[in-house]
Amino acid sequence: MEAAFATAIAVLCASGIYLLLSARVLPVILGITLFSYAINLFLLGMGRLSVGQPPVIANGAHYADPVPQALVLTAIVIGFAMTAFTVVLALRALAIDGTDHVDGA
């Protein structure tokens, strides 16, 4: 399981980075999103993978590590805030320069 999970993270991350390095705004935003997917999964994995053991207290004996989940939740929220900011800022830049090139050229 770990290998497949890690591979998925790797590919997500690679795609994200590739897009991040683009010269236009939209691919960059897509890249941010993919990269954050990768990181969210990565963080989840840092609590080790567990299947069918959500950390909701019932009669069970084993639960998935709740801490990384809480961290990811926070990360998602912050990521959303940042993405929104980026998008609107990119629009502002577009309005000024008339181009969606990240460098304005």
Place this chain on the structure above:
Amino acid sequence: MLKRLFPHPWLSLVLLLCWLLLMNDVSPGNVLLGAFLGSAISFAVGEGLWLQPVRFGKPWRLARLAGHVLIDIVVANAEVALLVLGPTRRLRPAFIEVPLDSTHEIALTALISIVSLSPGTLCAELSDDRTRLVVHVLDLADEAALVALIKTRYEAPLMEIFAC
């Protein structure tokens, strides 16, 4: 008094029902809470956001219609399943126009929903003056029959229910 608390009784009722379903539990506390929410939410959306007042003329007609629709959906699903799995070249797709009589917003919406939900028919367009419905049919045998079916089996009961 009750009217004051529940300006949109049907909405409140639906909300109460949904609440009980959501909580998956019919305890007095939940009923009370559901009633409270039903009232509070209908107040919140009441001003302008909610639809034209609904006057259900014949609730039992609604139940019958629901039954009809469910049966039609199941049957049509089976029919269409065969069509889908069979050779696609034999299909006879078509856009047809269904003239409308009802004007009530919810009735119209319900009609469109029903048409769209039942497999094999799909509402593609409502004319701007809300007098005609453009329906895409996956395999049209008889246009007139289908139009008649929609009008009698769905539209007529809806008009009855929503009293328009």
Place this chain on the structure above:
Amino acid sequence: MLAIAIPVSLAILGLAFLLTLARLVRGPSLPDRLVALDTLNINAIALIVVYGIRLRSTLFFEIALLMAVMGFVATVALTKYLQRGDIIELN
């Protein structure tokens, strides 16, 4: 019995998911891809419900419910974009 039916069901749903995904990739038109996206959402709901049965857990109900409540909004936004461009208009 369930021990067989659930995996079979999951497999079928998985296959449906893949077929839908194939349409998403093949297109050819943007509306085609949107239909596929919309359908994927519904397929995912089914998958989650079955998965809940498999785990005998009701913890997944909220997820499926939320997908049903919110999933269509993305479709609406995307389709409205194709029609009008601006999805939030002044009036």
Place this chain on the structure above:
Amino acid sequence: MALAWLVVIPFVAVALVAFTRHRAPAAGTWAAFAAALLGLGLLASERIGMPTFGVLQWRADWIPELGLDFALRLDGLAFMFALLVLAIGLLVFIYARYYLAGSESLPRLYALLLLFMGAMLGVVLSNNLLLLVSFWELTSLVSFLLIGFWPSRPEARRGARMALTITGAGGLALLAAVLLLGRVCGSYDLGVVLAHAGEVQRNPLYPAILLLVLFAACTKSAQFPFHFWLPHAMSAPTPVSAYLHSATMVKAGIFLIARFYPVLEGTDLFFYVTSLIGLVTLTGGAGMALVQRDLKGLLAYSTISHLGLIVLLFGLDTQLSTVAALFHTFNHAVFKASLFMAAGIIDHETGTRDLGRLRGLRRYMPHTCALASVASLAMAGVPLLNGFLSKEMFFGETLAQDLLGDFNWLIPALAVVAAALSVAYSLRFVWGVFFDGATPRDLPHYPPHEPPRFMKLPVEILVVICLLVGLAPQHTIGRMLESAAWFALGGVVPAYSLSIWHGVNVPLVMSAASMIAGALLFFFRRDAFRHHRSRLSEMNASEGFDRLVQRLEKGAGAIVRMFETRSLPAYLAWMIAAMLIVPGAALLALASFDGAYRSAPIDPVTLIGLALIALLSIGVVAVRANTLYALVMLSTCGLLVTLAFVRFSAPDLALTQISVEVVTVLLLVLAIYFLPVVQRTIEPLPARVRNAVLAIAGGAMLGGVAYAVMTRAPVAGIAPFFLANALPGSGGHNVVNVILVDFRGFDTLVEVSVLVVAGLAVKALLRGLRLKAPDTGPGGLPWSSQSHPLLLAILARLMLPLTILVAVFVFLRGHNLPGGGFIASLIVSVALLLQYVASGVLWTESRIRINYRALAGLGLLVAATTGLGALAFGQPFLTSAFGHLHIPLIGEIELSTAMLFDLGVMGAVVGTTLTIVSHLGVRDKDMQSVEKS
């Protein structure tokens, strides 16, 4: 304490001058005089009480941890220099009073000169090397301000910067030298360092220390090849030139060599380097002085030459040469200051310093002529004047030295040449200005006349000193010189005699020869000029320096431009490369990525799901040019990530992912409306290759690290505590939610603040935003004319109450089941946003009248205030309380302050989300015009 006052008084006077500069400019003048007089008095009174070879010390702590004390020391060497600083300072102050008479900038000049006086006194009196460096750099800084005293002149600015650069560099070198000395000797205390001479010379760092000190001294004392700043410093007002550029500041380098002489001298390196520099400067400076057209330029090069002479004397390997160096330092200060003042008077009265225009001034200003002539002769080394004595000693020492072996004769020979040049330019100064020709040519001020009486006073005093010292050296400065030499030589003074007549000896012959040669040279000067002008102008070092600086600036620009490309992809590539290479290096030590731990075997559905995530992410890359398609791919990828969260026991994450995903899609769809529909890939191939390499490496590393950590057995950290305490401690079953609202509620509070800031920022950015609306949709197709389909409008309204109900459910159950305030707020937000999409802004906002921004702020306040409640019970911020309320008929209701906190969070998130998204599609201008009407 008197020592401290000696240094402090000028600074106090600066303050006085600064305060009185508007109301009573004259007071500043008196303050300056008083400061110098007071200083002189203090210095004299201290000195009188001391034995000849005594040392007076004073110290106060400054930064003991650094070894930097405010430590001062008055000994013979310091006394001589301090005396020069104060005495010539006083004369310059008097002179300046007339030089800038009536000018508004006189207080400024006094302030700066006083500042300089204080700094210079600090340099010569410092007993702590770091303190010395401080004052040293302060002199550079003040000289910068003084040279640039008339900032509107380009040459003044240029000269000031040049001086600052060169002398500043010297100061930095001195700092390095001092730090090294401190390291070698274990202290920055001058006494300690002087006591460690042997150790310093044995230390392998000695060459570095020596060269750094010499570099510092040479820059300050305008030694070759750093001499060129001095002539450019002549843009300063003449009092400044007289003070800084003849008598004091340029002598700081000399002082430095003298101060460190006991520590540094005695090695071949010292003698060779020092004497060579001195020799070159001596002759070169003299030659350049001869060919100047500018009166002050002549004096400047002459100063360079004389400083070279002094340095050469230090560099000669005899003890007596050092005495001579100090003697000439004093003499030069006296006659050069007077010459500068005379030059200033000429400039002041005629309006020009051009030697080509000045002539025959004897008739107009006879008194000045007499004074200048005596001073010039002192400079030329004519007998009976002080310059003669030190020059004789100099000639004697050039003969006594034994540096060059077979080429020993070279030094005296060059000394004679330089002396001859010196005679020639002195003659040129006196003869050319005062005698040559009958009437001056086209002077700016005609006719010239004598300056005010007291303007000449300083010159007179200095000339008298020249004479006194020249006639009775032993009685005038004998004791002072001996004492200074004693300290410069580290406690041994060779026998010497200061007298006018030593009989006919070789030095006297050399003197005579140089006089004659100089006179001849002056007589045939026109040929010499022609010869030199053409050659020397090409060797103009200052232009070389300017070119160097320009080239440096250009080079720096080119280098910086290589990195600062203002290209985000390049910046990101640098950063990501760093993030890969540097931490990646640590991974090389990892024995095996694979630990032993395994969670569960993989099942096909999960495998397919994970594979699809990977493929879809690649898909996004592949179709990125097709905006909407890429967005669809991305959404699908997000959907699968949601499923992965479901699969890997993270229902709360799944819920959050779904709701955030929807809002993000709304946001992106709003954005892509304005973006070009087809996104051609515009990166050139090399950039794409670079990006791909970084991407693959980055992916591999993250995946590898993930694998490495996940295959290591989990550590029992803080998680078990949360699992055990969520229910008993906080009353919630959903541990993730309990963490968010209770265990780590503080994070949530800050995170919500982040969101609110994003909302504010977006709102600010949207203000006045005007974007070009595309005329056609994807595929170049026209837009639809139907703005709000009926079905959508109706269903959106139908959904609203139901969705709110679901939100309430998710909110209330969040503590026990997946859900919570954040997800609930996104549900509400989406339901509200759907109204905007379905019916437009105006329709919606005529029905929903919420100030979203205020809502966000209120939500934040509610959450924070909830946390504050605990303080009333003596508990820390954010301490939660929960309880079960039993109500008959209804049953048990659980209430928790965490819920109130969550409610605040909800308000903030709804407010923010709607702030961000709801107006994104509307042009601000349209909105405003509607708001107005």
Place this chain on the structure above:
Amino acid sequence: MSTVIEAIVCILLLVGSAFTLIGAIGLARLPDFFMRLHGPTKSTTLGVGGVVLASVLYFTVHNEYASLHELLIPAFLFLTAPISAHMLAKAGIQQRVKVSEATRGRPPVHDEPANPARAQAANPKSDA
């Protein structure tokens, strides 16, 4: 859990899955956009419906407690799916997707006339 009930759950599961698959097949192989648009309704209605009924039955029996809340899922889908379908159809029309030649009739197109309002806003350089 009794075998009968288990069997019913199984059948519901399989039927639901099967209809979902059929919907997907339809989506995959039907020749034009509008025909493909019929596919999802099967997934929505009988597909999710079947699966959810299985869930209701299963948890009700398993937990010995009437678990009906899953019914809300198809309820919401029934509300929202027609919107999606309707909007998709309109998008298809606006995008002039290819219509199978066998189709009788053509969908009406509502093009916006060359819109002065949109063109007027075209002032990319201005940021005031």
Place this chain on the structure above:
Amino acid sequence: MTHALILPILIPLFAAGAIVALPLRAKRLQRALNVVATLALLPVSLALAAGAAQGEIASYALGAWRAPFGIVLQLDRLGALMLVLTAVLASCCLLGTTSADARRGRYFRALVQFELMGLNGAFLAGDLFNLFVFFELLLIASYALLLHGGGQRRVRNGLHYLLMNLVGSSFFLIALGVLYGITGTLNMADMGERLAHLDAATLPLAQYAGATLMLVFGLKAAVFPMSFWLPQAYRSAIGPVAALFAIMTKVGIYAMLRCDALVFGGAGGVLDAFMHDWAWWLAIATIVYGALGALAVSSLKTTTGFLVLVSVGLLIAAASMQTVLAWSALLYYLISTTLCTGALFLLADTLEPEPLASTHNAGDTPEPGSLESLDDAAAPAITPDADLEPATARVNVAPATKAAAGASTPWPTNSAAALYLAAAVGAAGLPPLSGFLGKAMVLAAAPLSQAVVLWPAVLISGLLSIVALSRTGTRLLWAMPAANAGPRVAPHGSRIKLAACALLLAGVIGVTVFAGPLKHYLDATAAQLLDRDAYVQAILRAPAQGS
């Protein structure tokens, strides 16, 4: 436990919340809130510093959940020092903000408060994830503040700044995840304890995470090669914001010190290899790059931006030495450079004012080439000054010119020039101000093997800084631009900006004069910082609080 510990976070939080919640027209109230909240930080942080000076490490368990489970705030000498520095800088920036500045965009005051909250939180955080969250807060507020005023340059540079840091934050999360994965904890002291006992097979992962974390902090601090965004970003910010940003890079340095000491065990700990092999050389590269940049550009803000890089390089170089001596020197220099660059940024606002006419396109003057083209030779054909040397004065200066010159306030004034001089002296590290002392301390603290590289780098960069600042200064203060012959008029609000700048420089002088006691405190700070056991005792073994 004293609740005062959380005040530096709560005061700006409530102020910001209230400002956001208030209607836009309640401008006075908003302004008052901003002023009161900012100024209140001064006494609070001073009181906290007085407490911390006793040497106790105070902690505050939020929600009464004890460490390492809950989030704790911790206050030691370092944290207190940074709080005071922030409060001082913020107060001066507040003074230096004219209402015209605030009006150039929206929500300025709320954003400032959020920024302060983020900064103070970062200095108090005892939990790594909490540190991350506060970092995000201060960053997002800084993005918004950077954009304040709008205009092409700001927007473009803001976009770059934002995206760089966005990616940086992602790497922060990666490092954090790995650290959690191998230690199972988030509290820094606890994490340090666990890392100290980590098995050798996992150690490289800790080193990986540590290096990543340090680089992320390095990004905030703008270490080479992640520094290219900074000069332009700072250049485009309005003066008070840029001045406030003077502390932003220092947050990165702060976090480096904190994490290296507390989490990774300082010298001999997890990060030894990174510090010696990488941080050191990157620091040197930063110094060199910063100095070259300062030489290459001409505008005061950009020059100052590059000087920030120089100082960052020096700070990181000192950080990499991991000794008490070096860190105490580092902290001294940090204080000095923060105040000096803050002053320079404020001055730049008045000396190089943006044209006020169009606020949105302000500062969008096209720049030939990619760096600013410069030269004071290009700028001024000299206009006559009232104060020419007498030789020429009588001829050249017509009375009319004098009258014209006297009519309007000549700008820049002497006080502006004096302030520039002081700030430049401090920033370039010239004696006698604290910049020199700080540099000398760091140089003296470098072991010989490192001094060989560091000294030339620092001294030469110092020289280049002098060249750059003197060039900029002569251009701005001495040479009148030919275009608008005659004296320039002081831009609006110059006086209060100069006052703010003077306050900052008074701080610099205070730091210089009282360098002895301050250094004493800083030695104790560095010693405390490197004594990890004290933190473990104070935070993890603290008696249980609350219920």
